[in-house]
Amino acid sequence: MTQLILFNLFNGIVIGAFYALMALGLSLILNLSGVINFAHGGFLAVGAYLAYTVMPYVGFWAALAIAPLMTAALGLIIERIAIRPLYGRDPLYSLLLTFGLAFMLQDGTRFIWGPQTLPYEIPASLNRPISASLFFLTGYRLFMVALVVVVVVALFLFLKYSRPGMRIRAGVSDLETVATLGVNVRWLRSLNFAVGIFLAGLAGVLAAGMLGLEPTIGDSLIMPSFVAIIVGGLGSLPGTLLGGILIGAASGLTAVFFPSATEAVIYVIMGLVLLVRPRGLLGEEGRVQ
Structure with missing residues:
Protein backbone atom coordinates (compact mmCIF):
# COMPACT_ATOMS: atom_id res chain seq x y z
CA MET A 1 0.00 0.00 0.00
CA THR A 2 2.83 2.38 0.86
CA GLN A 3 4.47 1.75 -2.50
CA LEU A 4 1.16 2.39 -4.27
CA ILE A 5 0.74 5.70 -2.45
CA LEU A 6 4.32 6.72 -3.29
CA PHE A 7 3.79 5.75 -6.92
CA ASN A 8 0.64 7.83 -7.30
CA LEU A 9 2.02 10.74 -5.31
CA PHE A 10 5.17 10.95 -7.43
CA ASN A 11 3.14 10.54 -10.61
CA GLY A 12 0.89 13.36 -9.42
CA ILE A 13 3.89 15.59 -8.76
CA VAL A 14 5.21 14.91 -12.27
CA ILE A 15 1.83 15.80 -13.79
CA GLY A 16 1.68 18.79 -11.46
CA ALA A 17 5.01 19.94 -12.88
CA PHE A 18 3.38 19.95 -16.33
CA TYR A 19 0.44 21.90 -14.93
CA ALA A 20 2.81 24.41 -13.33
CA LEU A 21 4.90 24.85 -16.49
CA MET A 22 1.78 25.37 -18.58
CA ALA A 23 0.16 27.62 -16.00
CA LEU A 24 3.24 29.84 -15.69
CA GLY A 25 3.13 30.51 -19.42
CA LEU A 26 -0.60 31.19 -19.28
CA SER A 27 -0.16 33.47 -16.27
CA LEU A 28 2.65 35.47 -17.89
CA ILE A 29 0.49 36.21 -20.93
CA LEU A 30 -2.64 36.92 -18.90
CA ASN A 31 -0.96 39.19 -16.34
CA LEU A 32 0.72 41.52 -18.84
CA SER A 33 -1.52 41.40 -21.91
CA GLY A 34 -4.90 40.41 -20.48
CA VAL A 35 -5.18 37.56 -23.01
CA ILE A 36 -6.81 34.32 -21.86
CA ASN A 37 -4.88 32.01 -24.15
CA PHE A 38 -7.05 28.95 -24.80
CA ALA A 39 -4.63 28.00 -27.60
CA HIS A 40 -1.90 27.21 -25.07
CA GLY A 41 -2.64 23.47 -25.29
CA GLY A 42 -2.36 23.70 -29.07
CA PHE A 43 1.08 25.28 -28.79
CA LEU A 44 2.05 22.47 -26.42
CA ALA A 45 1.12 19.92 -29.09
CA VAL A 46 3.01 21.87 -31.76
CA GLY A 47 6.14 21.85 -29.58
CA ALA A 48 5.88 18.09 -29.13
CA TYR A 49 5.43 17.43 -32.85
CA LEU A 50 8.27 19.76 -33.82
CA ALA A 51 10.56 17.85 -31.45
CA TYR A 52 9.41 14.59 -33.06
CA THR A 53 10.21 16.02 -36.50
CA VAL A 54 13.70 17.33 -35.79
CA MET A 55 14.78 14.53 -33.43
CA PRO A 56 15.94 12.12 -36.19
CA TYR A 57 18.33 14.81 -37.44
CA VAL A 58 19.64 16.43 -34.25
CA GLY A 59 18.89 13.90 -31.51
CA PHE A 60 16.80 14.06 -28.35
CA TRP A 61 18.84 16.63 -26.42
CA ALA A 62 19.08 19.16 -29.22
CA ALA A 63 15.39 18.70 -30.05
CA LEU A 64 14.59 19.47 -26.42
CA ALA A 65 16.13 22.91 -26.89
CA ILE A 66 15.21 23.62 -30.52
CA ALA A 67 11.50 22.66 -30.53
CA PRO A 68 10.42 25.12 -27.77
CA LEU A 69 12.30 27.92 -29.55
CA MET A 70 10.57 27.07 -32.84
CA THR A 71 7.23 27.03 -31.01
CA ALA A 72 7.98 30.44 -29.51
CA ALA A 73 8.83 31.77 -32.99
CA LEU A 74 5.47 30.51 -34.28
CA GLY A 75 3.80 32.14 -31.29
CA LEU A 76 5.48 35.46 -32.12
CA ILE A 77 4.16 35.34 -35.69
CA ILE A 78 0.62 34.60 -34.51
CA GLU A 79 0.85 37.28 -31.82
CA ARG A 80 1.94 39.86 -34.37
CA ILE A 81 -0.72 39.00 -36.94
CA ALA A 82 -3.77 38.03 -34.90
CA ILE A 83 -3.47 38.87 -31.22
CA ARG A 84 -1.70 42.25 -31.15
CA PRO A 85 -4.63 44.11 -32.78
CA LEU A 86 -6.84 43.00 -29.88
CA TYR A 87 -4.70 44.46 -27.08
CA GLY A 88 -6.65 47.01 -25.08
CA ARG A 89 -10.02 45.72 -26.23
CA ASP A 90 -12.56 43.63 -24.34
CA PRO A 91 -10.84 40.36 -23.22
CA LEU A 92 -13.76 38.47 -24.73
CA TYR A 93 -12.33 39.13 -28.21
CA SER A 94 -8.97 37.54 -27.45
CA LEU A 95 -10.69 34.68 -25.62
CA LEU A 96 -12.81 33.86 -28.68
CA LEU A 97 -9.81 34.26 -30.99
CA THR A 98 -7.59 31.90 -29.00
CA PHE A 99 -10.47 29.45 -28.60
CA GLY A 100 -10.73 29.22 -32.38
CA LEU A 101 -6.95 29.19 -32.73
CA ALA A 102 -6.80 26.14 -30.45
CA PHE A 103 -8.91 24.17 -32.94
CA MET A 104 -6.82 25.44 -35.84
CA LEU A 105 -3.57 24.30 -34.20
CA GLN A 106 -5.04 20.92 -33.31
CA ASP A 107 -6.41 20.35 -36.82
CA GLY A 108 -3.13 21.60 -38.27
CA THR A 109 -1.10 19.02 -36.35
CA ARG A 110 -3.62 16.36 -37.33
CA PHE A 111 -3.35 17.36 -41.00
CA ILE A 112 0.48 17.47 -41.06
CA TRP A 113 1.36 14.52 -38.84
CA GLY A 114 -1.84 12.47 -38.96
CA PRO A 115 -4.47 11.64 -36.32
CA GLN A 116 -2.79 8.49 -35.02
CA THR A 117 -0.48 8.25 -32.05
CA LEU A 118 3.16 8.47 -33.10
CA PRO A 119 6.17 6.79 -31.44
CA TYR A 120 8.19 9.25 -29.40
CA GLU A 121 11.50 7.76 -28.37
CA ILE A 122 13.49 8.92 -25.40
CA PRO A 123 17.08 7.85 -24.61
CA ALA A 124 17.22 4.32 -23.22
CA SER A 125 19.40 5.53 -20.37
CA LEU A 126 16.50 7.68 -19.13
CA ASN A 127 13.85 5.02 -19.56
CA ARG A 128 15.09 2.66 -16.85
CA PRO A 129 13.96 2.69 -13.20
CA ILE A 130 16.59 3.75 -10.72
CA SER A 131 15.94 0.64 -8.57
CA ALA A 132 13.81 -2.51 -8.52
CA SER A 133 11.84 -1.44 -5.46
CA LEU A 134 11.16 2.07 -6.76
CA PHE A 135 10.21 0.94 -10.25
CA PHE A 136 8.15 4.08 -10.88
CA LEU A 137 11.16 6.39 -10.41
CA THR A 138 12.57 6.28 -13.92
CA GLY A 139 15.41 8.47 -14.97
CA TYR A 140 13.14 10.32 -17.40
CA ARG A 141 10.62 11.28 -14.71
CA LEU A 142 13.34 12.50 -12.39
CA PHE A 143 14.89 14.39 -15.29
CA MET A 144 11.56 16.04 -16.11
CA VAL A 145 11.04 17.25 -12.55
CA ALA A 146 14.63 18.49 -12.32
CA LEU A 147 14.38 20.34 -15.65
CA VAL A 148 11.11 21.99 -14.66
CA VAL A 149 12.74 23.17 -11.42
CA VAL A 150 15.69 24.59 -13.35
CA VAL A 151 13.45 26.35 -15.88
CA VAL A 152 11.21 27.82 -13.19
CA VAL A 153 14.22 29.12 -11.24
CA ALA A 154 15.66 30.60 -14.45
CA LEU A 155 12.30 32.26 -15.20
CA PHE A 156 12.10 33.86 -11.78
CA LEU A 157 15.73 35.04 -12.01
CA PHE A 158 15.01 36.49 -15.45
CA LEU A 159 11.97 38.37 -14.17
CA LYS A 160 13.74 39.63 -11.06
CA TYR A 161 17.19 40.65 -12.30
CA SER A 162 17.14 41.22 -16.07
CA ARG A 163 16.04 44.56 -17.49
CA PRO A 164 13.33 43.03 -19.76
CA GLY A 165 12.10 40.94 -16.83
CA MET A 166 11.86 43.97 -14.54
CA ARG A 167 9.96 45.82 -17.25
CA ILE A 168 7.54 42.91 -17.58
CA ARG A 169 6.92 42.95 -13.81
CA ALA A 170 6.45 46.71 -13.89
CA GLY A 171 4.08 46.38 -16.84
CA VAL A 172 1.97 43.89 -14.93
CA SER A 173 1.53 46.47 -12.17
CA ASP A 174 0.99 49.53 -14.37
CA LEU A 175 1.48 49.20 -18.12
CA GLU A 176 0.46 52.78 -18.87
CA THR A 177 3.15 54.21 -16.62
CA VAL A 178 5.75 51.92 -18.19
CA ALA A 179 4.70 53.18 -21.63
CA THR A 180 4.99 56.83 -20.57
CA LEU A 181 8.55 56.14 -19.39
CA GLY A 182 9.53 55.33 -22.97
CA VAL A 183 9.42 51.52 -22.90
CA ASN A 184 8.30 49.91 -26.16
CA VAL A 185 5.16 48.19 -24.88
CA ARG A 186 4.57 46.31 -28.13
CA TRP A 187 8.02 44.75 -27.95
CA LEU A 188 7.52 43.99 -24.26
CA ARG A 189 4.22 42.21 -24.89
CA SER A 190 5.72 40.24 -27.76
CA LEU A 191 8.68 39.13 -25.65
CA ASN A 192 6.39 38.15 -22.80
CA PHE A 193 4.11 36.20 -25.16
CA ALA A 194 7.11 34.39 -26.66
CA VAL A 195 8.36 33.36 -23.20
CA GLY A 196 4.90 32.02 -22.33
CA ILE A 197 4.70 30.02 -25.56
CA PHE A 198 8.26 28.75 -25.05
CA LEU A 199 7.13 27.24 -21.74
CA ALA A 200 4.18 25.58 -23.50
CA GLY A 201 6.49 24.14 -26.16
CA LEU A 202 8.89 22.82 -23.53
CA ALA A 203 6.00 21.23 -21.63
CA GLY A 204 4.93 19.55 -24.87
CA VAL A 205 8.36 18.07 -25.55
CA LEU A 206 8.53 16.68 -22.02
CA ALA A 207 4.92 15.47 -21.91
CA ALA A 208 5.21 13.56 -25.20
CA GLY A 209 7.81 11.26 -23.69
CA MET A 210 5.43 10.35 -20.88
CA LEU A 211 1.89 10.72 -22.22
CA GLY A 212 2.45 9.81 -25.88
CA LEU A 213 2.29 11.96 -29.00
CA GLU A 214 -1.15 12.76 -30.44
CA PRO A 215 -2.94 15.93 -31.63
CA THR A 216 -5.02 16.16 -28.44
CA ILE A 217 -2.05 15.90 -26.07
CA GLY A 218 -2.69 19.41 -24.74
CA ASP A 219 -6.39 18.93 -24.04
CA SER A 220 -5.88 17.08 -20.76
CA LEU A 221 -3.44 19.73 -19.46
CA ILE A 222 -5.02 23.04 -20.44
CA MET A 223 -8.00 23.20 -18.05
CA PRO A 224 -6.03 22.04 -14.96
CA SER A 225 -3.47 24.71 -15.85
CA PHE A 226 -6.17 27.38 -15.67
CA VAL A 227 -7.27 25.88 -12.36
CA ALA A 228 -3.68 26.15 -11.09
CA ILE A 229 -3.74 29.89 -11.84
CA ILE A 230 -7.02 30.34 -9.98
CA VAL A 231 -5.94 28.24 -7.00
CA GLY A 232 -2.55 29.95 -6.76
CA GLY A 233 -3.99 33.40 -7.33
CA LEU A 234 -4.23 35.72 -10.33
CA GLY A 235 -1.15 37.87 -10.70
CA SER A 236 1.09 35.61 -8.61
CA LEU A 237 3.63 33.44 -10.42
CA PRO A 238 4.74 31.71 -7.18
CA GLY A 239 1.08 31.05 -6.48
CA THR A 240 0.64 29.57 -9.94
CA LEU A 241 3.59 27.26 -9.34
CA LEU A 242 2.16 26.23 -5.97
CA GLY A 243 -1.29 25.68 -7.47
CA VAL A 268 -13.17 20.63 -5.68
CA ILE A 269 -9.89 22.18 -4.54
CA MET A 270 -10.56 25.20 -6.73
CA GLY A 271 -14.04 25.61 -5.25
CA LEU A 272 -12.78 25.34 -1.66
CA VAL A 273 -9.98 27.84 -2.25
CA LEU A 274 -12.39 30.33 -3.83
CA LEU A 275 -14.79 29.97 -0.91
CA VAL A 276 -12.12 30.55 1.72
CA ARG A 277 -9.83 32.93 -0.18
CA PRO A 278 -11.43 34.29 -3.38
CA ARG A 279 -8.18 35.82 -4.68
CA GLY A 280 -6.35 32.47 -4.46
CA LEU A 281 -3.63 31.21 -2.13
CA LEU A 282 -1.05 33.86 -3.03
CA GLY A 283 -3.18 36.14 -5.21
CA GLU A 284 -3.02 39.91 -5.08
CA GLU A 285 -5.85 41.96 -3.62
CA GLY A 286 -8.03 43.46 -6.32
CA ARG A 287 -7.31 40.94 -9.06
CA VAL A 288 -10.77 39.42 -8.79
CA GLN A 289 -12.62 42.71 -8.49
Whole structure:
Protein backbone atom coordinates (compact mmCIF):
# COMPACT_ATOMS: atom_id res chain seq x y z
CA MET A 1 0.00 0.00 0.00
CA THR A 2 2.83 2.38 0.86
CA GLN A 3 4.47 1.75 -2.50
CA LEU A 4 1.16 2.39 -4.27
CA ILE A 5 0.74 5.70 -2.45
CA LEU A 6 4.32 6.72 -3.29
CA PHE A 7 3.79 5.75 -6.92
CA ASN A 8 0.64 7.83 -7.30
CA LEU A 9 2.02 10.74 -5.31
CA PHE A 10 5.17 10.95 -7.43
CA ASN A 11 3.14 10.54 -10.61
CA GLY A 12 0.89 13.36 -9.42
CA ILE A 13 3.89 15.59 -8.76
CA VAL A 14 5.21 14.91 -12.27
CA ILE A 15 1.83 15.80 -13.79
CA GLY A 16 1.68 18.79 -11.46
CA ALA A 17 5.01 19.94 -12.88
CA PHE A 18 3.38 19.95 -16.33
CA TYR A 19 0.44 21.90 -14.93
CA ALA A 20 2.81 24.41 -13.33
CA LEU A 21 4.90 24.85 -16.49
CA MET A 22 1.78 25.37 -18.58
CA ALA A 23 0.16 27.62 -16.00
CA LEU A 24 3.24 29.84 -15.69
CA GLY A 25 3.13 30.51 -19.42
CA LEU A 26 -0.60 31.19 -19.28
CA SER A 27 -0.16 33.47 -16.27
CA LEU A 28 2.65 35.47 -17.89
CA ILE A 29 0.49 36.21 -20.93
CA LEU A 30 -2.64 36.92 -18.90
CA ASN A 31 -0.96 39.19 -16.34
CA LEU A 32 0.72 41.52 -18.84
CA SER A 33 -1.52 41.40 -21.91
CA GLY A 34 -4.90 40.41 -20.48
CA VAL A 35 -5.18 37.56 -23.01
CA ILE A 36 -6.81 34.32 -21.86
CA ASN A 37 -4.88 32.01 -24.15
CA PHE A 38 -7.05 28.95 -24.80
CA ALA A 39 -4.63 28.00 -27.60
CA HIS A 40 -1.90 27.21 -25.07
CA GLY A 41 -2.64 23.47 -25.29
CA GLY A 42 -2.36 23.70 -29.07
CA PHE A 43 1.08 25.28 -28.79
CA LEU A 44 2.05 22.47 -26.42
CA ALA A 45 1.12 19.92 -29.09
CA VAL A 46 3.01 21.87 -31.76
CA GLY A 47 6.14 21.85 -29.58
CA ALA A 48 5.88 18.09 -29.13
CA TYR A 49 5.43 17.43 -32.85
CA LEU A 50 8.27 19.76 -33.82
CA ALA A 51 10.56 17.85 -31.45
CA TYR A 52 9.41 14.59 -33.06
CA THR A 53 10.21 16.02 -36.50
CA VAL A 54 13.70 17.33 -35.79
CA MET A 55 14.78 14.53 -33.43
CA PRO A 56 15.94 12.12 -36.19
CA TYR A 57 18.33 14.81 -37.44
CA VAL A 58 19.64 16.43 -34.25
CA GLY A 59 18.89 13.90 -31.51
CA PHE A 60 16.80 14.06 -28.35
CA TRP A 61 18.84 16.63 -26.42
CA ALA A 62 19.08 19.16 -29.22
CA ALA A 63 15.39 18.70 -30.05
CA LEU A 64 14.59 19.47 -26.42
CA ALA A 65 16.13 22.91 -26.89
CA ILE A 66 15.21 23.62 -30.52
CA ALA A 67 11.50 22.66 -30.53
CA PRO A 68 10.42 25.12 -27.77
CA LEU A 69 12.30 27.92 -29.55
CA MET A 70 10.57 27.07 -32.84
CA THR A 71 7.23 27.03 -31.01
CA ALA A 72 7.98 30.44 -29.51
CA ALA A 73 8.83 31.77 -32.99
CA LEU A 74 5.47 30.51 -34.28
CA GLY A 75 3.80 32.14 -31.29
CA LEU A 76 5.48 35.46 -32.12
CA ILE A 77 4.16 35.34 -35.69
CA ILE A 78 0.62 34.60 -34.51
CA GLU A 79 0.85 37.28 -31.82
CA ARG A 80 1.94 39.86 -34.37
CA ILE A 81 -0.72 39.00 -36.94
CA ALA A 82 -3.77 38.03 -34.90
CA ILE A 83 -3.47 38.87 -31.22
CA ARG A 84 -1.70 42.25 -31.15
CA PRO A 85 -4.63 44.11 -32.78
CA LEU A 86 -6.84 43.00 -29.88
CA TYR A 87 -4.70 44.46 -27.08
CA GLY A 88 -6.65 47.01 -25.08
CA ARG A 89 -10.02 45.72 -26.23
CA ASP A 90 -12.56 43.63 -24.34
CA PRO A 91 -10.84 40.36 -23.22
CA LEU A 92 -13.76 38.47 -24.73
CA TYR A 93 -12.33 39.13 -28.21
CA SER A 94 -8.97 37.54 -27.45
CA LEU A 95 -10.69 34.68 -25.62
CA LEU A 96 -12.81 33.86 -28.68
CA LEU A 97 -9.81 34.26 -30.99
CA THR A 98 -7.59 31.90 -29.00
CA PHE A 99 -10.47 29.45 -28.60
CA GLY A 100 -10.73 29.22 -32.38
CA LEU A 101 -6.95 29.19 -32.73
CA ALA A 102 -6.80 26.14 -30.45
CA PHE A 103 -8.91 24.17 -32.94
CA MET A 104 -6.82 25.44 -35.84
CA LEU A 105 -3.57 24.30 -34.20
CA GLN A 106 -5.04 20.92 -33.31
CA ASP A 107 -6.41 20.35 -36.82
CA GLY A 108 -3.13 21.60 -38.27
CA THR A 109 -1.10 19.02 -36.35
CA ARG A 110 -3.62 16.36 -37.33
CA PHE A 111 -3.35 17.36 -41.00
CA ILE A 112 0.48 17.47 -41.06
CA TRP A 113 1.36 14.52 -38.84
CA GLY A 114 -1.84 12.47 -38.96
CA PRO A 115 -4.47 11.64 -36.32
CA GLN A 116 -2.79 8.49 -35.02
CA THR A 117 -0.48 8.25 -32.05
CA LEU A 118 3.16 8.47 -33.10
CA PRO A 119 6.17 6.79 -31.44
CA TYR A 120 8.19 9.25 -29.40
CA GLU A 121 11.50 7.76 -28.37
CA ILE A 122 13.49 8.92 -25.40
CA PRO A 123 17.08 7.85 -24.61
CA ALA A 124 17.22 4.32 -23.22
CA SER A 125 19.40 5.53 -20.37
CA LEU A 126 16.50 7.68 -19.13
CA ASN A 127 13.85 5.02 -19.56
CA ARG A 128 15.09 2.66 -16.85
CA PRO A 129 13.96 2.69 -13.20
CA ILE A 130 16.59 3.75 -10.72
CA SER A 131 15.94 0.64 -8.57
CA ALA A 132 13.81 -2.51 -8.52
CA SER A 133 11.84 -1.44 -5.46
CA LEU A 134 11.16 2.07 -6.76
CA PHE A 135 10.21 0.94 -10.25
CA PHE A 136 8.15 4.08 -10.88
CA LEU A 137 11.16 6.39 -10.41
CA THR A 138 12.57 6.28 -13.92
CA GLY A 139 15.41 8.47 -14.97
CA TYR A 140 13.14 10.32 -17.40
CA ARG A 141 10.62 11.28 -14.71
CA LEU A 142 13.34 12.50 -12.39
CA PHE A 143 14.89 14.39 -15.29
CA MET A 144 11.56 16.04 -16.11
CA VAL A 145 11.04 17.25 -12.55
CA ALA A 146 14.63 18.49 -12.32
CA LEU A 147 14.38 20.34 -15.65
CA VAL A 148 11.11 21.99 -14.66
CA VAL A 149 12.74 23.17 -11.42
CA VAL A 150 15.69 24.59 -13.35
CA VAL A 151 13.45 26.35 -15.88
CA VAL A 152 11.21 27.82 -13.19
CA VAL A 153 14.22 29.12 -11.24
CA ALA A 154 15.66 30.60 -14.45
CA LEU A 155 12.30 32.26 -15.20
CA PHE A 156 12.10 33.86 -11.78
CA LEU A 157 15.73 35.04 -12.01
CA PHE A 158 15.01 36.49 -15.45
CA LEU A 159 11.97 38.37 -14.17
CA LYS A 160 13.74 39.63 -11.06
CA TYR A 161 17.19 40.65 -12.30
CA SER A 162 17.14 41.22 -16.07
CA ARG A 163 16.04 44.56 -17.49
CA PRO A 164 13.33 43.03 -19.76
CA GLY A 165 12.10 40.94 -16.83
CA MET A 166 11.86 43.97 -14.54
CA ARG A 167 9.96 45.82 -17.25
CA ILE A 168 7.54 42.91 -17.58
CA ARG A 169 6.92 42.95 -13.81
CA ALA A 170 6.45 46.71 -13.89
CA GLY A 171 4.08 46.38 -16.84
CA VAL A 172 1.97 43.89 -14.93
CA SER A 173 1.53 46.47 -12.17
CA ASP A 174 0.99 49.53 -14.37
CA LEU A 175 1.48 49.20 -18.12
CA GLU A 176 0.46 52.78 -18.87
CA THR A 177 3.15 54.21 -16.62
CA VAL A 178 5.75 51.92 -18.19
CA ALA A 179 4.70 53.18 -21.63
CA THR A 180 4.99 56.83 -20.57
CA LEU A 181 8.55 56.14 -19.39
CA GLY A 182 9.53 55.33 -22.97
CA VAL A 183 9.42 51.52 -22.90
CA ASN A 184 8.30 49.91 -26.16
CA VAL A 185 5.16 48.19 -24.88
CA ARG A 186 4.57 46.31 -28.13
CA TRP A 187 8.02 44.75 -27.95
CA LEU A 188 7.52 43.99 -24.26
CA ARG A 189 4.22 42.21 -24.89
CA SER A 190 5.72 40.24 -27.76
CA LEU A 191 8.68 39.13 -25.65
CA ASN A 192 6.39 38.15 -22.80
CA PHE A 193 4.11 36.20 -25.16
CA ALA A 194 7.11 34.39 -26.66
CA VAL A 195 8.36 33.36 -23.20
CA GLY A 196 4.90 32.02 -22.33
CA ILE A 197 4.70 30.02 -25.56
CA PHE A 198 8.26 28.75 -25.05
CA LEU A 199 7.13 27.24 -21.74
CA ALA A 200 4.18 25.58 -23.50
CA GLY A 201 6.49 24.14 -26.16
CA LEU A 202 8.89 22.82 -23.53
CA ALA A 203 6.00 21.23 -21.63
CA GLY A 204 4.93 19.55 -24.87
CA VAL A 205 8.36 18.07 -25.55
CA LEU A 206 8.53 16.68 -22.02
CA ALA A 207 4.92 15.47 -21.91
CA ALA A 208 5.21 13.56 -25.20
CA GLY A 209 7.81 11.26 -23.69
CA MET A 210 5.43 10.35 -20.88
CA LEU A 211 1.89 10.72 -22.22
CA GLY A 212 2.45 9.81 -25.88
CA LEU A 213 2.29 11.96 -29.00
CA GLU A 214 -1.15 12.76 -30.44
CA PRO A 215 -2.94 15.93 -31.63
CA THR A 216 -5.02 16.16 -28.44
CA ILE A 217 -2.05 15.90 -26.07
CA GLY A 218 -2.69 19.41 -24.74
CA ASP A 219 -6.39 18.93 -24.04
CA SER A 220 -5.88 17.08 -20.76
CA LEU A 221 -3.44 19.73 -19.46
CA ILE A 222 -5.02 23.04 -20.44
CA MET A 223 -8.00 23.20 -18.05
CA PRO A 224 -6.03 22.04 -14.96
CA SER A 225 -3.47 24.71 -15.85
CA PHE A 226 -6.17 27.38 -15.67
CA VAL A 227 -7.27 25.88 -12.36
CA ALA A 228 -3.68 26.15 -11.09
CA ILE A 229 -3.74 29.89 -11.84
CA ILE A 230 -7.02 30.34 -9.98
CA VAL A 231 -5.94 28.24 -7.00
CA GLY A 232 -2.55 29.95 -6.76
CA GLY A 233 -3.99 33.40 -7.33
CA LEU A 234 -4.23 35.72 -10.33
CA GLY A 235 -1.15 37.87 -10.70
CA SER A 236 1.09 35.61 -8.61
CA LEU A 237 3.63 33.44 -10.42
CA PRO A 238 4.74 31.71 -7.18
CA GLY A 239 1.08 31.05 -6.48
CA THR A 240 0.64 29.57 -9.94
CA LEU A 241 3.59 27.26 -9.34
CA LEU A 242 2.16 26.23 -5.97
CA GLY A 243 -1.29 25.68 -7.47
CA GLY A 244 0.04 23.40 -10.20
CA ILE A 245 2.00 21.17 -7.82
CA LEU A 246 -0.88 21.11 -5.30
CA ILE A 247 -3.58 19.96 -7.70
CA GLY A 248 -1.21 17.45 -9.33
CA ALA A 249 -0.28 15.86 -5.99
CA ALA A 250 -3.91 15.86 -4.84
CA SER A 251 -5.01 14.17 -8.06
CA GLY A 252 -2.30 11.52 -7.66
CA LEU A 253 -3.26 10.72 -4.07
CA THR A 254 -6.96 10.62 -4.95
CA ALA A 255 -6.20 7.95 -7.56
CA VAL A 256 -5.19 5.60 -4.73
CA PHE A 257 -8.51 5.72 -2.89
CA PHE A 258 -11.06 7.11 -5.39
CA PRO A 259 -9.76 6.54 -8.94
CA SER A 260 -12.92 7.89 -10.54
CA ALA A 261 -12.49 11.25 -8.79
CA THR A 262 -8.97 12.12 -9.96
CA GLU A 263 -10.24 14.93 -12.19
CA ALA A 264 -13.08 16.04 -9.95
CA VAL A 265 -10.75 16.67 -7.00
CA ILE A 266 -8.98 19.39 -8.99
CA TYR A 267 -12.18 21.39 -9.28
CA VAL A 268 -13.17 20.63 -5.68
CA ILE A 269 -9.89 22.18 -4.54
CA MET A 270 -10.56 25.20 -6.73
CA GLY A 271 -14.04 25.61 -5.25
CA LEU A 272 -12.78 25.34 -1.66
CA VAL A 273 -9.98 27.84 -2.25
CA LEU A 274 -12.39 30.33 -3.83
CA LEU A 275 -14.79 29.97 -0.91
CA VAL A 276 -12.12 30.55 1.72
CA ARG A 277 -9.83 32.93 -0.18
CA PRO A 278 -11.43 34.29 -3.38
CA ARG A 279 -8.18 35.82 -4.68
CA GLY A 280 -6.35 32.47 -4.46
CA LEU A 281 -3.63 31.21 -2.13
CA LEU A 282 -1.05 33.86 -3.03
CA GLY A 283 -3.18 36.14 -5.21
CA GLU A 284 -3.02 39.91 -5.08
CA GLU A 285 -5.85 41.96 -3.62
CA GLY A 286 -8.03 43.46 -6.32
CA ARG A 287 -7.31 40.94 -9.06
CA VAL A 288 -10.77 39.42 -8.79
CA GLN A 289 -12.62 42.71 -8.49
